[in-house]
Amino acid sequence: MSSISVPARIALRPSAVMMRNLSILAFLGAAVATAGIIIAPERGWPNLLLATYYLIGLGLAGALFVALQYVSNAGWSVAFRRVPEAMTTVLPLSGVLLVLLFFGIHTLYEWSHEAVMANDPILQSKSGWLNEPFFIARTLFYLGVWLLFSTVMVKLSQRQDETGDIDLTRRNSRLSAGFLVTFALTFTLASMDWIMSLEPHWFSTIFGIYNFSGLFLNGLATMTLIVIVLKRMGPFQHVINDSHLHDLGKLIFAFSTFWMYIWFSQYILIWYANIPEEVTYFTRREAGGWGVLTIVNILFNWVIPFVALLPIWTKRHEGVLLRVCVILMIGHWIDLFWMIMPPSMQKEPVVGLWEIAPMAAAIGLFFLLTFKSLAKRNLLPVRDPMLEESLNLHT
Amino acid sequence: MSRRLLVSTFDHENDLLAATNAAREHGYTIHDAYTPFAVHGLDKAMGMRSTRLAWATLILGISGAIAKLWFQIWTSATSWPVNVGGKPLKSVPAFVPVTFEVMVLFAGVGTVLLFLAMRKLWPGKKPAVIYEGVTNDRFVLVLVQDNASFNVDEVRLLFGRFHLVQLEERIERS
Numbered sequence: 001m002s003s004i005s006v007p008a009r010i011a012l013r014p015s016a017v018m019m020r021n022l023s024i025l026a027f028l029g030a031a032v033a034t035a036g037i038i039i040a041p042e043r044g045w046p047n048l049l050l051a052t053y054y055l056i057g058l059g060l061a062g063a064l065f066v067a068l069q070y071v072s073n074a075g076w077s078v079a080f081r082r083v084p085e086a087m088t089t090v091l092p093l094s095g096v097l098l099v100l101l102f103f104g105i106h107t108l109y110e111w112s113h114e115a116v117m118a119n120d121p122i123l124q125s126k127s128g129w130l131n132e133p134f135f136i137a138r139t140l141f142y143l144g145v146w147l148l149f150s151t152v153m154v155k156l157s158q159r160q161d162e163t164g165d166i167d168l169t170r171r172n173s174r175l176s177a178g179f180l181v182t183f184a185l186t187f188t189l190a191s192m193d194w195i196m197s198l199e200p201h202w203f204s205t206i207f208g209i210y211n212f213s214g215l216f217l218n219g220l221a222t223m224t225l226i227v228i229v230l231k232r233m234g235p236f237q238h239v240i241n242d243s244h245l246h247d248l249g250k251l252i253f254a255f256s257t258f259w260m261y262i263w264f265s266q267y268i269l270i271w272y273a274n275i276p277e278e279v280t281y282f283t284r285r286e287a288g289g290w291g292v293l294t295i296v297n298i299l300f301n302w303v304i305p306f307v308a309l310l311p312i313w314t315k316r317h318e319g320v321l322l323r324v325c326v327i328l329m330i331g332h333w334i335d336l337f338w339m340i341m342p343p344s345m346q347k348e349p350v351v352g353l354w355e356i357a358p359m360a361a362a363i364g365l366f367f368l369l370t371f372k373s374l375a376k377r378n379l380l381p382v383r384d385p386m387l388e389e390s391l392n393l394h395t
Numbered sequence: 396m397s398r399r400l401l402v403s404t405f406d407h408e409n410d411l412l413a414a415t416n417a418a419r420e421h422g423y424t425i426h427d428a429y430t431p432f433a434v435h436g437l438d439k440a441m442g443m444r445s446t447r448l449a450w451a452t453l454i455l456g457i458s459g460a461i462a463k464l465w466f467q468i469w470t471s472a473t474s475w476p477v478n479v480g481g482k483p484l485k486s487v488p489a490f491v492p493v494t495f496e497v498m499v500l501f502a503g504v505g506t507v508l509l510f511l512a513m514r515k516l517w518p519g520k521k522p523a524v525i526y527e528g529v530t531n532d533r534f535v536l537v538l539v540q541d542n543a544s545f546n547v548d549e550v551r552l553l554f555g556r557f558h559l560v561q562l563e564e565r566i567e568r569s
Contacts, residue, residue, distance in 0.1 A: 264491065268489075272488075272489065274480060311449070395435050
């Protein structure tokens with residue numbers, strides 16, 4: 001058995017054409033999205049919320065993956081840890097977008113109108129939590145906590161490249177454990193604040209986990225997509241082998257099923273109890289075009305990935321895995337669309353320029369920032385104690 | 396009918412893996428390999444084809460799901476119709492959790508039982524340990540001397556490259 005030794009440096013040189021195209025996509029998308037907010041605010045704001053939430057999800061999923069690897073002392077993933085670390089670089093930008101969203105509070109959230117609150121006893125009882133100053137303060141708090149944890153974790157990991165100090169790994173393990181607990185609490189509340197309160201009469205106690213499952217599934221799919229792209233572009237050609245892809249495929253397979261499990265758990269309790277204030281959420285989403293979207297959502301996020309990744313060979317097959325990742329990234333957009341849009345699109349789901357532009361901007365910006373961050377430094381955490389184990393992964 | 400076996404012992408998993416690869420490449424017939432723990436990649440080195448057990452799991456799972464779904468519809472809609480909260484008798488969402496659990500039960504337990512049966516491992520079976528060390532820290536590869544040109548010295552020379560610890564001929568009577 002010949003074992004792979006650690007190369008001194010692997011660098012990514014993204015092609016100028018690709019970076020230019022991503023910039024154009026991001027710029028055009030942002031320009032059209034801004035126009036959308038001015039011309040059709042009732043469609044522009046919810047779509048900006050969707051795109052921002054999608055971006056934050058990708059950044060958080062990166063931090064979450066890194067933290068999970070540290071607390072479980074996992075060796076297999078070290079070779080590509082720079083990828084999820086780079087994904088966290090979208091967090092500051094999505095923070096700026098969130099602050100921008102404060103200007104759309106009155107278009108987005110029914111509870112932000114005092115006249116509506118005054119005439120609604122149910123909403124009045126929630127006004128202690130759902131009011132503008134507290135909402136803004138909470139949002140800033142979540143952002144601050146996430147930025148703090150992700151920045152420090154990434155910094156410590158990068159510092160190891162220079163010092164090779166094993167203690168940095170231990171420090172990151174402790175930090176990761178703290179982050180996981182903090183994330184669980186803050187993200188549950190954040191998903192309720194930003195998304196669930198779009199329909200303030202409705203509530204679901206599983207909403208936080210449901211949003212987490214979608215976030216992590218999409219994060220895994222996007223991370224795997226970047227890993228495969230880097231393998232095809234060259235830098236990861238001899239770093240990532242079939243066993244890495246197999247493990248990533250298994251994680252995607254598992255979290256796709258987890259998403260379906262949670263989706264159905266939310267559905268069946270509401271369906272069984274059949275209480276009007278809860279069930280309106282689903283009756284609205286079962287009618288007409290929204291009903292079709294419900295089925296498409298399940299197809300994209302579970303049925304197709306489940307069937308495609310059931311055998312061993314597909315999980316080890318670059319091409320199949322890449323296609324599943326793209327389907328899941330579209331699927332997550334559908335999932336968020338399905339959650340966010342019904343209050344503002346009362347009749348049928350509409351997808352036009354105002355819907356596509358913010359997402360195009362988000363995707364363009366995400367890949368631009370991630371590739372820029374990856375190109376800045378060595379693609380391998382060369383002095384991580386478990387890198388050699390990861391390079392020789394064999395399952 | 397008896398077979399002549401050649402039992403070779405190694406100290407390290409990587410030596411066993413390399414020796415197994417070399418044995419297969421040189422055309423020797425591999426009887427089996429024995430290790431104290433699961434060694435990744437050994438199945439490929441031995442040239443084993445992938446197991447058909449996965450197909451059995453799939454079929455078991457699907458049959459478990461169908462059987463349980465049918466049973467629930469039969470009990471609550473056909474044999475003894477039960478009105479639950481005014482819902483239709485054949486309310487599939489209500490049947491999904493139990494269908495799912497029984498699918499997992501059939502697939503999981505069925506696969507384990509089938510595996511034990513295929514490997515002929517049942518309670519009370521006397522363990523046949525080919526070499527005591529494999530229960531502790533040794534790795535063993537067993538070749539079959541299945542033709543006249545089989546030369547033990549050649550094997551000794553080949554495996555010597557992989558830190559061969561011991562080579563022993565055995566005659567297996569069945």
